[in-house]
Amino acid sequence: MGVVQYVAKRVATYLAVLFIGLTITFFLPRLLPTNPIDSYIGQIQSRAAGMLTPEAIASLRESLQQLYGLKGDLLSQYLGYLNRVVLHFDFGPSFAYYPAPVSSMIFTALPWTLALLLISTLIAWVIGNAVGVVAGYFHTKRWATVLEIVGILLYPIPYYILAVSVILLLAYVVPVFPLSPTFPVGQLTLPMVGQILYNSFLPALTLVLAGFGWNILSMKALAVATTEEPYVTFARLKGTSHGTRMIRYVFRNAMLPQVTALALSLGMVFNGALLTEILFSYPGVGLLMRTAASNGDYDVLYGAIALSIIAVATAGLVIDLVYPLLDPRIRRA
Amino acid sequence: MAKPSRYLMAPLLAVLLMGGTSIGAHAQDMTDVGTPRNQTLVVQTFDGKSANPDDQNPLNSYAIWHGFRELGWSYLWEDDTSTGKSYPELADGMPQVLNPEHTKFRVKIRPGVYWSDGVEFTTDDILYTLATEFKYKDKLTNVATIVNYIKPDSWKAVDKYTFEVETQKPAYDFVQVMGVYTWASAFIPVPKHVFEKQADVTTFKNQNPVTLGPYTVKQYDPNGFWQLWQLRDDWQRSGWGNLGQPKPKYVLYKDFGAEETRTLAFVQNKYDEDTFMSPDSIQAAEAKNPAIQTFSPTMPFNDMNDACSYGIYLNQQRAPLDKPEVRWALALSIDLQTVGITAVNGEFKAAALPLADTPITDPLFYKPLLDFLTGLKLKDGYQPFNANFGSDLIAKLKDQGMDDSMLPTGDAIKAGFGQGWWKYDPAEAEKLLNSVGIKKGSDGFYTLPDGSPWTIDFVFPSDWNKVMERVGFSIADSWKKAGFNVNARQVDNGEFTTVQNTNSKLQAMINWSSSCTYNQNFLNSWRSFTPTNVKDANSNDPLSGNYLRVTDQKIFDLVADATKQETTSDAFLKDGQQIAQELTSGMQLINLMNIPTTIPTNSYYWKNYPKADNFYAAPYTWWSSFKKTIVNIQPTGK
Numbered sequence: 001m002g003v004v005q006y007v008a009k010r011v012a013t014y015l016a017v018l019f020i021g022l023t024i025t026f027f028l029p030r031l032l033p034t035n036p037i038d039s040y041i042g043q044i045q046s047r048a049a050g051m052l053t054p055e056a057i058a059s060l061r062e063s064l065q066q067l068y069g070l071k072g073d074l075l076s077q078y079l080g081y082l083n084r085v086v087l088h089f090d091f092g093p094s095f096a097y098y099p100a101p102v103s104s105m106i107f108t109a110l111p112w113t114l115a116l117l118l119i120s121t122l123i124a125w126v127i128g129n130a131v132g133v134v135a136g137y138f139h140t141k142r143w144a145t146v147l148e149i150v151g152i153l154l155y156p157i158p159y160y161i162l163a164v165s166v167i168l169l170l171a172y173v174v175p176v177f178p179l180s181p182t183f184p185v186g187q188l189t190l191p192m193v194g195q196i197l198y199n200s201f202l203p204a205l206t207l208v209l210a211g212f213g214w215n216i217l218s219m220k221a222l223a224v225a226t227t228e229e230p231y232v233t234f235a236r237l238k239g240t241s242h243g244t245r246m247i248r249y250v251f252r253n254a255m256l257p258q259v260t261a262l263a264l265s266l267g268m269v270f271n272g273a274l275l276t277e278i279l280f281s282y283p284g285v286g287l288l289m290r291t292a293a294s295n296g297d298y299d300v301l302y303g304a305i306a307l308s309i310i311a312v313a314t315a316g317l318v319i320d321l322v323y324p325l326l327d328p329r330i331r332r333a
Numbered sequence: 334m335a336k337p338s339r340y341l342m343a344p345l346l347a348v349l350l351m352g353g354t355s356i357g358a359h360a361q362d363m364t365d366v367g368t369p370r371n372q373t374l375v376v377q378t379f380d381g382k383s384a385n386p387d388d389q390n391p392l393n394s395y396a397i398w399h400g401f402r403e404l405g406w407s408y409l410w411e412d413d414t415s416t417g418k419s420y421p422e423l424a425d426g427m428p429q430v431l432n433p434e435h436t437k438f439r440v441k442i443r444p445g446v447y448w449s450d451g452v453e454f455t456t457d458d459i460l461y462t463l464a465t466e467f468k469y470k471d472k473l474t475n476v477a478t479i480v481n482y483i484k485p486d487s488w489k490a491v492d493k494y495t496f497e498v499e500t501q502k503p504a505y506d507f508v509q510v511m512g513v514y515t516w517a518s519a520f521i522p523v524p525k526h527v528f529e530k531q532a533d534v535t536t537f538k539n540q541n542p543v544t545l546g547p548y549t550v551k552q553y554d555p556n557g558f559w560q561l562w563q564l565r566d567d568w569q570r571s572g573w574g575n576l577g578q579p580k581p582k583y584v585l586y587k588d589f590g591a592e593e594t595r596t597l598a599f600v601q602n603k604y605d606e607d608t609f610m611s612p613d614s615i616q617a618a619e620a621k622n623p624a625i626q627t628f629s630p631t632m633p634f635n636d637m638n639d640a641c642s643y644g645i646y647l648n649q650q651r652a653p654l655d656k657p658e659v660r661w662a663l664a665l666s667i668d669l670q671t672v673g674i675t676a677v678n679g680e681f682k683a684a685a686l687p688l689a690d691t692p693i694t695d696p697l698f699y700k701p702l703l704d705f706l707t708g709l710k711l712k713d714g715y716q717p718f719n720a721n722f723g724s725d726l727i728a729k730l731k732d733q734g735m736d737d738s739m740l741p742t743g744d745a746i747k748a749g750f751g752q753g754w755w756k757y758d759p760a761e762a763e764k765l766l767n768s769v770g771i772k773k774g775s776d777g778f779y780t781l782p783d784g785s786p787w788t789i790d791f792v793f794p795s796d797w798n799k800v801m802e803r804v805g806f807s808i809a810d811s812w813k814k815a816g817f818n819v820n821a822r823q824v825d826n827g828e829f830t831t832v833q834n835t836n837s838k839l840q841a842m843i844n845w846s847s848s849c850t851y852n853q854n855f856l857n858s859w860r861s862f863t864p865t866n867v868k869d870a871n872s873n874d875p876l877s878g879n880y881l882r883v884t885d886q887k888i889f890d891l892v893a894d895a896t897k898q899e900t901t902s903d904a905f906l907k908d909g910q911q912i913a914q915e916l917t918s919g920m921q922l923i924n925l926m927n928i929p930t931t932i933p934t935n936s937y938y939w940k941n942y943p944k945a946d947n948f949y950a951a952p953y954t955w956w957s958s959f960k961k962t963i964v965n966i967q968p969t970g971k
Contacts, residue, residue, distance in 0.1 A: 032827070032828075033824075033827075033828040033831055033838075034825070034827030034828050034830075034831055035827075035831055035875075036827070038830060038831055038834050038835075038875045039826070039827050039830045039831070040474075041834075041875070041877075042830040042833065042834060043394075043830075044474075044477045044478075053481065053865070053877070054865050054866070054877045056477070056481045057877040060477055063470075063471040063472075066471070067471075067472065094384070094385070096384070097384050097385035097388065097394070097395060098393070098394070098474050099388075099393065099472075099474075099535065099536050100384075100385040100387070100388055105384060105385065108555060108556065109556070112556070164593055167593070167594060167597070168597075171594075171597070172597045172600075172601070175601070178365065179589070179590075179594045179597050179598045179601070179603065180558075180587075180588070180589045180590045180594050180595075180598060181558075182365035182366060182554075182558070182559060182587070183554060183556060183558075185552055185553070185554060185555060278590070278591050279590065279591050279593070279594065280590065280594075281382070281558055281588055281589065281590035281591075281594070283382075283556035283557070283558065287382065288384065291384055293825070293827075294797070294825035294826055294827050295826070295827050296827040
C-alpha cells in the first residue's frame, strides 16, 4: 500500500468516526429521562410560588424552545446542529445557564483540565515507564522487585481513597497545601503562576500516583518479555552495555503498546477528571459535563462530548500516522 | 557538568515555593483572596460552584447566588424571618390600595437611597425595570413571575419617590410578590442609568454590578468557586443601610468542595458558616474544634426553620394510590423514628400536617389543629395520631446510649421534635389494605386486587440532596419490611423535576415543593391547587403546579376563596387550616419532617450567629434575610 493510500484510508476512517460520534452525541442526550425545558420551568414555577398559569407556562415553553433551538422536528434540529457544529463549531447557548454560550463555558474550563491532566499523564507515563523498564530489565535482581512492589501497591488503591489520603496527609495533618484551592484572578504573572502550581499540586500528585502504578506494571511485564527476545541475547553476545540493551533494544520495542496507551490517554484527557475536580474543587470539563447531564443541558453535553470525540479520534489518527515512523515493520508492510 | 534535570527542576521548585510561600504567609491571618481574615466573613456557597459566574444580570437567572441576593440587591419589602412579617426596605411604608378590587397600588420609596456608583435610586429605576421585564419577557429568564403578575403598561410615576401599578388579578400578596417572601423577591430593581446604555440588556452580563445593597463585588473567580464582596464606603445610604452597621468589611462566598474537604476546612477555621452538612461530619468537626457549633446545644441540634418540609408525594390519581386507605396504609407503615435515627441520627422535627412545624407556623396551624389531629379517626374508627412521638423518640435515643444532657425536656420536646406524627402500625396498614382488596402474596409482598404483583416506584434525590437520599432509602426499607415491594430510585435533579411534573412517571417521590409555607400566607404553596392544574392520570404533559395531584373540589373551593381574602385576615387563615385538614384526613401528602438544614457555624472569628436561643433571623446564608446576620454578628477580636 502506498503512503497516500495509507494516509487517505486513515483520514477517511477518522472522518467517519467523527460523523458517527457527532450523530450519536446529538441523539443520546435526548434519551435522558430529563427535559431541560421542564426542568427550567419547574425552577421558575417554584420561584413564582406556583403563580404561573398554564397559559403563561405554554407561552414560556414556546419562548424557551425558540431560545434553546429546540423548535421543529428532530431531523431539522439535527441538520441545524450539524450545520452549526461542523461549519461554525458553534454549540449554541447553555440551557441551564442561558444566555452563556457553550463554547465560552468549555473554553474557560478546558485550559485547567488540559494543564492538569496533560502534565500529570505525561509525568506518570515517563516515570512509570522508566521505573518499569528498569524493573523488567533487571527482573532477576532483588532491588528491582522493590520497584515492582511500588507499582503493585499503588495500582489497586481506589482513586478516591488515594486522593483523600493525600488530602489528609498534606493538607490537614501536615498542612503544607490548601484543602481547596483558591485560584487567583487577573493578569498572569510569575507569582500567580506559582500560586496556580501550588494550588494544583495535590490534584496533580494524586493523578500521577494513580497512573504511575499501572505504567510500572505494564512496562515491567513488556520489558521482561522483550528481554528474552533473541535480538536482545544477540546484542548481549555482541558485548553491548546494559544501558544500551535496556534502552535501545528493550525499551524501544516494549514501548510501542505504551505509546498507544499514552495517545489514547491523552485523547481521554478532554473528558476531564470528575472525581479529582469534585474532591479538589478543581475547575474543569468533568464538572461541567456532570452538571450538564443532571440538568439535561444538551448543548453543553454536545460541546463537551464532541470535543472529547474529536480528541480521541485525532489521537487515534496521530497514532496511525506516527506508528510507521516508530516501527519499521509497519513501514515495510 | 550539571545535570539537565537540575535546570529543569530548579525554576519549577522556585515557582512552586513562591506560590506556597505567598499563600502560606497569608495563612495565619489573611484569607486565600488576600483580605484580613478577622474582617472577612467566609461562607460556604449554597449552590456550590457556579457554572456561569460572569453573568451577573439579575434579570437573567444566575445572579441570585454567591451573595447577590443577600448583599448586592435590595427589595421594596423584606421578610423578617424571625416573625414571618414583612417590613419596608426600599419602600417607605406599606403600599396604599387604590381600588376595592385590590388591583391598584400606590407605593412610596425612601428618599436618600443611592446606587453604589453614587446615583440616586428613584421611581425611574422601578419603572425602567418593569418596562424592561415586559419588553424582553421572551428573552430574559428571570422575569416570568412579574410579567404574569403585573398588568402590562399599568405603571406610572407620581413623583420621584412615588409610583402606581396595577396587578392582573386581585392581589392580597402584593408586598410578598413585589418584595421578599421567605428567601427572595421576584422583583429586583436594576439601575436605569446603567442598563439603558446597553445595546442588548438580554445578553448584558453586568459584571461587577452597580448595587443597591451595601456591598459590591470586589473580585470573583471566573471558574465560579468564589466571590468576594466589599462593604461600600457609603453603606449608610444603601438599600438597607438603615438596618444597622454591617460588621464584616468583606464577605467571601466560597465552595470548599466535597463534604470531606469542607469538614476539614471548617475544623481549620477556614470558613465561618456552612449550609447543609451531614450530622456525622458536624459531630466529627465539633470534636476537633470547640468553635464549631450546631444550631441548638440539645437535640435535634440542627436548624429546622426552613419554609419547606419533606414529604412523600403520591400520584393519587392512579390506582391503587387513588384510595385513601392505601395512602394511609403507606403512612402507617413508615417507622419514622427509625427512619430519622438511621438517616439523620434522630436530628429531625416531625411534621404531620402538610407544612413545616416552625415557631411561626406552630401557633398558626399546628396548635390550633392539635385537637383535629388527636381526634382524627379513619373509616374503621382507628386513631392514627401519636401525640407522644417526641417522647417516644427520646426513649429510643436513650436506649441507644444518647446522653441525657443532649436531650430536650418538658416543652422543649415538642419544640424540638414536633407536635407528633402518625403511629407505626403495619397491622392496621394491612387491615386498611385488605379492606380495598389488597392482600399479601406468597412472597410476602402486597399484590393488587386482581392478584398481580404491585411494585411501587419510589423516587428521591441522589447525592445532590444527601438528607433526602438517606431518608428515601430508609423509608424504602421501612415499607419493604411492612410488605410493600418498593423499587427505590435515586435520581439527578433533572429527572427529579420530570417525575414531579409528569403524571405518567410518578407513583411516589420525596419532595418539598408543595409544602413551603413560612407564615400565614399558605397560598405560596397551595395556590396551584386548581382544576386547571389537573391532567389525565397517565398524562405525559408536564404539570404547571399541583404536584400533589389534588382533585378534591373542596380544596379547590377553599383555595379560590382564599385568593379573595387579605392574607393576614382570620378568614384567610381559616381557609388554610381547612385545606390542611382536608389534605391530612385524605392523606393526600405523607408529610414527614421539617427540612433539617443543619447550618453549623464556626465562632473563631465571628460570634452572635442566629441560633435556637437567639433567633433574630433564619440562619440561612443564601436567603436575603442574611442581611440580619450581617448586621448582628460581632468580631471575636482574633
